[in-house]
Amino acid sequence: MRARFLLPFLLTVSITGGALAGFIYPAAAADDLPEPFADTSRLVSIGGSLTEIVFELGHGENLMGRDTTSTFPPEVNEITDVGYSRQLAPEGVLSVAPSAILLLEGSGPPEAIDVLQKAHVPMVTVPETFSGEGVLAKIRHTGAALGEKEKAETLAAKVAADIEAAEKLTADVAERVKVLFILSMQGGRVLASGSGTAANGMIEMAGGVNAVEGYQGYKQISDEVITQIAPDVILMMDRGEDLDATNAELMANPALAATPAVTNGRIIRMDGSYLLGFGPRTGAAVKDLAQQLYGDQVAR
Structure with missing residues (x-):
């Protein structure tokens, strides 16, 4: 059981990315954001952070499927688990008849993504970097895909303020552990x-x-x-x-x-x-x- 759990989590947390530098979070250029889905009535979210964002943007009730890494908020336990984000089976994702799929960068395997693309279900891949700016990019990409750019900017501003305040806590620490x-x-x-x-x-x-x-x-x-x-x-x-x-x-x-x-x-x-x-x-x-x-x- 230990090994079966560990390998998927290792794959999840080993995606490369950078750490936050400074407290400035520029808005994403409009050209970098996806077009909104035509139909968000039956969403599938692959990636725990994306699922949290979907709920924060008020679309939790539209989620028909989520991946195994989506464990928060508690309401996700009532949503169909379509598999682990790095070991997806297309049949599991498509079993909930999604109208659109949000996919965190690095999800796979590639052959599963190919099958989903051939199924002609609208899909947006959201970038993943391990930094404050990366979190805001996730929020903006998800918001754009859901047709909620204004809500996404409001959420991004709140999250940016939270991160800035948290980082300032250690700004004057002389000796780093x-x-x-x-x-x-x-x-x-x-x-x-x-x-x-x-x-x-x-x-x-x-x-x-x-x-x-x-x-x-x-x-x-x-x-x-x-x-x-x-x-x-x-x-x-x-x-x-x-x-x-x-x-x-x-x-x-x-x-x-x-x-x-x-x-x-x-x-x-x-x-x-x-x-x-x-x-x-x-x-x-x-x-x-x-x-x-x-x-x-x-x-x-």
Whole structure:
């Protein structure tokens, strides 16, 4: 069960992207936005962040299907799950007779997307980058596709303000903490985040420093590397259902046990879709992580 769950999530969070630089969020050029769907009465949303945006823009009741990564808001549990975003079966998507499909960049496999395109269901692919600007681009693309540009700009302004306020919390922190994001510890081997990931983007937005350098995506790191980087904090997803490495498992790894993070009990666990989703709740997630990283050092 652990391996079956982990691989899809690894594929989801390893899409490349950049971290936020500054607090300026320019509006997208009109030419960059999709044309609105002719019929939004039966939507399918592939991508948890897109599903959240659809609800925020008032079209939740039009959703007939959503992918497995769509877990918020709670109402999504009443909507047909058409499969995991990276392992889509066209039959599952088409089974709900969609009038339009919203697809997060990186969804697939390519042959499944080809079948959906040949089915002549209108489809918009929404770009994905792990930054504040990337979140706003998602909102604007989704809003344009739904014919809700004005609502999308209102939502984008609110989300931009939330992110700006959250990032300012750590603007005056003098000493940045080094954070090791661990995706899994199967067989005692640490699978950690390098650059170009949702985890890396979130760590930087919350004022931390990714303890791992030199590669993109996720990679198993050796005990020697763990000892060398000596992270101040270990960050992990809280997935429940016995899917996460326990504190005892961290302690059982001699290299991890010797790090300042484990020695000082600085292990942070957050809901994966909340922490790494890069949707409308990003500002709140950045704020929560920043406060856990720096405690009383950050403004409230």
